Amino acid sequence: MADQIIFAIPKGRILEEALPLLARVGIEPEPAFSDEGSRALRFATNRPEIGLIRVRAFDVATFVAHGAAQLGIVGSDVLMEFDYSELYAPVDLDIGHCRLSVAEPAAMAEGDDPREWSHVRVATKYPNLTRRHFEARGVQAECVKLNGAMEIAPVLGLSSRIVDLVSSGRTLKENGLVEVETVASVSARLIVNRAAFKTRAADMAPLVEAFREAVGGRRAA
Incomplete structure (x- = not known):
């Protein structure tokens, strides 16, 4: 029709x-x-x-x-x-329902304070949203655009952090990552x-x- x-x-x-x-x-x-x-x-x-x-x-x-x-x-x-x-x-x-969050390796998070960030390198499939989020906080964000497998980026040194959707948090945990900041509820x-x-x-x-x-x-x- x-x-x-x-x-x-x-x-x-x-x-x-x-x-x-x-x-x-x-x-x-x-x-x-x-x-x-x-x-x-x-x-x-x-x-x-x-x-x-x-x-x-x-x-x-x-x-x-x-x-x-x-x-x-x-x-x-x-x-x-x-x-x-x-x-x-x-x-x-x-x-x-889920959330868009910043995550980083658990070892890094132990001594990290998001309030002190001035520059971040982030792997994400949400570069525009991520930049706006960090710009609003006065943080310069260098975004590496990926379409999937975000959790492996910090392990391989592609980025220190990721911004991705989180539901149960199981995938983050299995890859040694922890949430450190929520960008938005979804x-x-x-x-x-x-x-x-x-x-x-x-x-x-x-x-x-x-x-x-x-x-x-x-x-x-």
Whole structure:
């Protein structure tokens, strides 16, 4: 359908929590969507006017910002990193909770005080957000952009510290790292392309309201 609403859903940590929320608003993906072995990226739903694409979390924001998708679900970490003016984030979905933190080797942390930092070298996939965080504190941040395996960077001397998402902290611990500072609390948000929200208000506004009600009902349950 040429006028189909495309909904971008992230792979990874948010996906499992997002599916029950989609069901609450009456959107059920075709069976292939749950097939981890499937290489497909676009899927039908029980509603012909809504299709799904499953892409990397960072790419959800890009697809929606540029209008290739009209709706999406993405972590607030991604929104803070890219800060797209084309995106409207009307609903905090209350899922995907974690934090973006600074971590360093445990031995370093024993005698370290973040309040005394003046310059840091950090490995992260959030260079923009990281620089803004440190600049606000008067700290110069040299960011090394990585897309994964952040925890190995200090061990191999690529950087002294990392900035990455932390949930349980198990991965940090297994790699000899400890959190020393929280950059931001993170949760998943419903995002909408601003232009689409204006030009297709009759289609988009009810969907946004349905998600708002679904989150409210989930919290009350």
